[in-house]
Amino acid sequence: MSDDIRKQYPPDGNPRETFEGNRFEDARMQRVHDQLMRERPEPSENFAPLPLALTVLVMFLCVWAGLYLAKYTFEFDPFHYNEDRAANAVADEGPKEVDMMALGKRTFSQNCVACHQQDGQGQPGVYPPLAGSEWVQGNPKRLIAIVLHGLAGEVHVNGETYNNAMTPFGRLRDQQIAAVLTYVRSTPDFGNESDPVTEDMVAEVRDETSDQSEQWSQDQLDELYPIDG
Numbered sequence: 001m002s003d004d005i006r007k008q009y010p011p012d013g014n015p016r017e018t019f020e021g022n023r024f025e026d027a028r029m030q031r032v033h034d035q036l037m038r039e040r041p042e043p044s045e046n047f048a049p050l051p052l053a054l055t056v057l058v059m060f061l062c063v064w065a066g067l068y069l070a071k072y073t074f075e076f077d078p079f080h081y082n083e084d085r086a087a088n089a090v091a092d093e094g095p096k097e098v099d100m101m102a103l104g105k106r107t108f109s110q111n112c113v114a115c116h117q118q119d120g121q122g123q124p125g126v127y128p129p130l131a132g133s134e135w136v137q138g139n140p141k142r143l144i145a146i147v148l149h150g151l152a153g154e155v156h157v158n159g160e161t162y163n164n165a166m167t168p169f170g171r172l173r174d175q176q177i178a179a180v181l182t183y184v185r186s187t188p189d190f191g192n193e194s195d196p197v198t199e200d201m202v203a204e205v206r207d208e209t210s211d212q213s214e215q216w217s218q219d220q221l222d223e224l225y226p227i228d229g
């Protein structure tokens with residue numbers, strides 16, 4: 001029986017029925033696999049297409065991002081966002097409008113607060129107060145000059161003597177200086193109630209004092225920009 005099967009192989013019937021049949025089957029399998037291993041399919045150079053759902057999602061995200069930028073960036077104007085800006089400000093008032101008190105408060109927090117303190121009281125004997133200061137509520141040009149070029153040596157504020165130094169802040173823009181001085185002169189936080197300082201005033205004093213290369217002394221200021229001048 002086994003000889004018959006060997007001759008007839010591959011048989012039409014099922015070779016697994018016999019032990020020899022299995023052997024032939026194994027040999028054939030081996031041959032087929034050898035061929036397969038030798039002749040691998042050509043590597044494909046096609047791009048695998050993105051799944052449609054992903055394509056749609058990416059397109060949707062691009063459109064959404066574009067709309068979002070158009071609606072909320074306000075031409076990347078850094079002064080558009082003002083935490084204190086009145087929430088009910090008229091929408092078509094234009095995004096260029098700057099809230100000087102909000103900008104002033106921020107400028108103060110970033111540049112002045114370390115010495116003059118959040119409540120404007122300064123530190124006794126070291127940093128003079130801005131709250132209730134006769135200087136702050138006096139001639140605004142004097143204040144602009146101080147912020148632009150700093151102040152050093154002995155000064156007298158509200159009857160107290162200080163002998164320290166304030167660094168110049170001439171690198172701030174006119175608008176920031178006008179804002180910070182408007183803030184210190186009129187914020188209820190300090191109890192001050194003086195007129196605002198405008199950008200034009202800052203530009204004027206910047207121009208007038210362009211030769212000043214050192215911090216002011218009080219004597220210089222008293223002469224050029226007296227408190228009640």
Ligand code: HEC
Pocket residue numbers: 108111112113114115116126127128129130133134135136143146147151152153154155157162163164165166167169180181184
């Ligand atoms: C490094 C600490 C320091 C910083 C920061 C500083 N100041 Fe002063 N400021 C002083 C000192 C000290 C004096 C007094 C100078 C002296 O003793 O000669 C002074 C004086 C003043 C005066 C006049 C005196 C008075 O108290 O009224 C004003 C106004 C003033 N500073 C405003 C500002 C503003 C506005 C800023 C922020 C833009 C600022 N200062 C940042 C230390 C500082």
